Amino acid sequence: VQCGRSDELEESRDKATEGHGSGAREVPPGLLEKLVYDALVWCSLHGLVVGDKSVQRSGTDPGIGLVHAPFALLPRPLTDGYWRQACELAPIFNELVDRVSLDGKFLQDSLSRTKKVDAFTGRLLDIHSKMLEMNKREDIRLGLHRSDYMLDAETNLLFQIELNTISSSFPGLSCLVSELHKGGQTVAVVYFRAGYSPNDYPSESEWRARLLMEQSNAIKCPSISYHLVGTKKIQQELAKPNVLERFLENENDIAKLRKCFAGLWSLDNIDVVKSAIERPEFFVLKPQREGGGNNIYGDKVRETLIRLQQEGSEELAAYILMQRIFPTASLSYLVREGICHQDHAISELGIYGAYLRNKDKVIMNDQCGYLMRTKVSTSNEGGVAAGFAVLDSIYLT
Ligand code: ADP
Ligand code: MG
Ligand code: MG
Structure with missing residues (x-):
């Protein structure tokens, strides 16, 4: 599904994994195999590959011995705030690296004791001091850094692990993994074979999914508006005088539609409610539900109407009354x-x-x-x- 806002997606992912530190979601077995297969094909086609150590000529002969890079099948949830925090830090660290690099004395002094015990660092410092002696100036300075973080569970704070200023690895493959994970095929049509009954929404997550689909550019069958047009309440409103005329121009069409409308009333109509209480067998009482088995008939119509009236409740608005049709048996x-x-x-x-x-x-x-x-x-x-x-x-x- 192509979504208007990707952070919405992130949020639903967060919610889906709340309480799961690992971020692992259950993928049904059949789907899991298909996902893995598709992901491996994708890696080969898009160059998400590394040298295969088990192949002798790998790394020396181009195009020989490549294997898919190790990857996670599904993206890891990360709260938006931490993402923004880490991104904001990058240019500040870049600036810091540049400023510190210009302070030769600070670098030499800070590393002087390290130099004594670590020959490698010592060699690097030697080059550095030679440049200092030459008063070598680097006017053009290029940094490609990577600052790494972990989220501390105890404090909920994002802590820096380290700052890499040399050979900051994987930028090329990392963006391919993002491409691989992109929830990548455009869904053209969302057809609902479910979603019309409260049972189809056991938690908030199903409602979020419905919202997400509605926000997408996919063709919805039905859209939320089409869904609502099909409610019993709208059927009843459309049957009122002059309402069809608001929506259709052709008088013939209007006449044809009206001819098939049975008696339909809202429960505001006190006279009809009274008749329905007196002769419930001539009416059907309907809530805004789909799928059969929700309507009220016979004595239950009377009982329900009397109860609703006594309670004087807003619940009246949840129902409509319809003339009962009697086909020939x-x-x-x-x-x-x-x-x-x-x-x-x-x-x-x-x-x-x-x-x-x-x-x-x-x-x-x-x-x-x-x-x-x-x-x-x-x-x-x-x-x-x-x-x-x-x-x-x-x-x-
Ligand atoms: P649902 O959306 O649940 O299918 P319906 O309004 O179609 O709701 O009602 C379900 C069934 O109830 C219909 O298939 C029909 O058999 C019966 N029914 C509904 N309205 C009437 C009516 N006015 N007169 C007679 N039977 C009705
Ligand atoms: Mg229906
Ligand atoms: Mg029906």
Whole structure:
């Protein structure tokens, strides 16, 4: 997923690893193998390789004996603040190195006792003092340094391990590892087969993922707005007089839509709530939920409405009331779990619609197939997966 803000990603990674000092996340076995395989291919293709010590000619003959550099499969979480702190320090250390390098006496004095016991440092100091004697000036000065840090768990402070001023290794490979780790393929389409029920969001991390996807440039099916348009509440609002006219121009289309709207009411409508309490069998009470099995029928409609009214609660706004539809029941054979039942059954027809739009251009807007579901007429709900209905097809007459 290409995200608008990468620090968002970092944050969700932090959260995902909270309490895990190692930063290790569980990757499902099948996915793990695929990730490792893809990562190794990536290393070979992008030069994330080092000399292979087990090959004799490696290091002398170009292109011979290369092996992938050792790498971590997933990036390590790091809190934004520490990252910024370390980055801010770099130019300050650069300046410090330059200033100290100009103070020849400070260098010689500080290392004078080391010189006595460490011949190597001694040789370096000898060269340095020769330059001092010559009064050699370095007008053009080039530093490529690397300051290393560790985060101390006790104090939560970022402490410098050391400052490297010579042969600061791995800058070339390190940026390749970043490329390797980049959460690198653009996701074009996010299709939701889940995410419509509260059960799909057991923790805040699923909500963060939903937000992250929404912030991305991927095509969402559906976007958060499309998702909301499908709520029962919006269905009820659209059925109010003059609301369709806000969104559509073609009067014919508006008339066609309105013709298929059953009675729909919000619970602000005291008269309808009263009728529903008197004759609940003519109504369905619906919360803003998807997936079947959430609606309220019959005596439960009465009980719920009375309770909500007594509590005078805001909870009224969570529901809508709908006129109950009574299709003609006919004798059918329904097969479930290998057993065929004959029963009076009613059907619900679903027509699929596909719409693809890019700015002003509607690329696709079509009816694309149907779903016929049939259930025993005594059952209220109609879901196949929810266990109420069977899949059916149409025989046109
Ligand atoms: P969901 O989004 O959970 O599928 P629905 O509004 O489609 O919610 O309701 C689920 C089932 O309840 C439908 O498939 C249908 O069988 C039944 N149902 C819903 N509304 C009505 C209604 N107004 N009259 C009769 N049955 C209904
Ligand atoms: Mg639905
Ligand atoms: Mg439905």
